[in-house]
Amino acid sequence: MTGDASTAALTSRLGYLLKHVHLRFTEASAQALAPFGVDGRELAVLAVLAADRPLSQMEAAGRIGVDRTTMVALVDALEGKGLVARRRSTEDRRRNTVQPTAKGQELLREAEQARAEAERRFLTPLPDADRDGFLRALRTLAVVPEDERPESG
Amino acid sequence: MTGDASTAALTSRLGYLLKHVHLRFTEASAQALAPFGVDGRELAVLAVLAADRPLSQMEAAGRIGVDRTTMVALVDALEGKGLVARRRSTEDRRRNTVQPTAKGQELLREAEQARAEAERRFLTPLPDADRDGFLRALRTLAVVPEDERPESG
DNA sequence: TATTGTTATACTCTATAACTATA
DNA sequence: TATAGTTATAGAGTATAACAATA
Numbered sequence A, B: 001m002t003g004d005a006s007t008a009a010l011t012s013r014l015g016y017l018l019k020h021v022h023l024r025f026t027e028a029s030a031q032a033l034a035p036f037g038v039d040g041r042e043l044a045v046l047a048v049l050a051a052d053r054p055l056s057q058m059e060a061a062g063r064i065g066v067d068r069t070t071m072v073a074l075v076d077a078l079e080g081k082g083l084v085a086r087r088r089s090t091e092d093r094r095r096n097t098v099q100p101t102a103k104g105q106e107l108l109r110e111a112e113q114a115r116a117e118a119e120r121r122f123l124t125p126l127p128d129a130d131r132d133g134f135l136r137a138l139r140t141l142a143v144v145p146e147d148e149r150p151e152s153g
Numbered sequence C: 001t002a003t004t005g006t007t008a009t010a011c012t013c014t015a016t017a018a019c020t021a022t023a
Numbered sequence D: 001t002a003t004a005g006t007t008a009t010a011g012a013g014t015a016t017a018a019c020a021a022t023a
Helices: A005-011 A014-036 A040-049 A057-064 A068-080 A102-122 A128-142 B005-011 B014-036 B040-049 B057-064 B068-080 B102-122 B128-142
Strands: A084-088 A096-100 B084-088 B096-100
Touching: A005 A014, A005 B040, A005 B057, A014 A040, A014 A102, A014 B014, A014 B040, A014 B128, A040 A057, A040 A068, A040 A096, A040 A102, A040 B005, A040 B014, A057 A068, A057 A096, A057 B005, A068 A084, A096 A102, A128 B014, A128 B128, B005 B014, B014 B040, B014 B102, B040 B057, B040 B068, B040 B096, B040 B102, B057 B068, B057 B096, B068 B084, B096 B102
Parallel strands: none
Antiparallel strands: A084 A096, B084 B096
16 A cells, blocks of 8 residues: 555654644644634634734734734735724834724634634544643644744854 | 733644644754755655655655646756756656665765654653654544545545 | 834745647 | 646745834
């Protein structure tokens, strides 16, 4: 079947595995969220913007780890769908505070449930005992170790 | 620190975690392979092309899971670095067989060691007991389940 | 001078469509 | 007619540079 050396050369590679698991999940996620008219990335941005305190675009960009120019496009898309609203900050008029609309809040609630369900389904092939460990490992590896950070390096 | 709700909204997301772990590893991998003048993707292609039997570009594309037009660019890059050689197949003159050069074979051996070392280092933050389980989980999730495949669906 | 949002632009990765040569 | 390789082109996703408004 697919058990030859050439295939093993790939499935033993961490980079290949991470890339393809991510690709597979992105697909599953997009499918689950399609009825809501958003993808996983937009939903994540919406969730971040639904913080207890209104965030500026720069703050949101910092939390998500993208450039401020990228955030412009993300907010444009959400605003175009009527899910968030920009408002000039009264304290610092250079800033936009961006907040979910009522429609955005409702979509967030419902789509988050669909996302959670899609994640659960995606992880189904893993033995019950392995699932938590897998997520814990991902959380550990997603964070750059203190001594490898740009500033302190 | 980073323990607010807005951050939790991200670190509990499978898509976000997979994306960022992959990004972090791609960086680490690129750094480890820089002395060899290749990145992880090129090294993976080179490893696949070093099969026991010479592969055509289509065969290589199929194993790696990319389009044949993407394979053209990948082989162009490897050929430009003198790591592989194209040869018109004598059996079917539409096909190129692509094989590593002597230089490519040597680089493959040495760079593969650097890659393995980089992977080991990247997984260091995980407790010893969790490492094998993590890789096993990735291998499980990288494969599309039988009943979700395009053809049989 | 520095920062926020914006626009224009460019780069990477990847795919689709169309072409050439072979089958 | 169909397939392998190629080229031209386009679409994501992301970043850098430059600009206007504001601090």
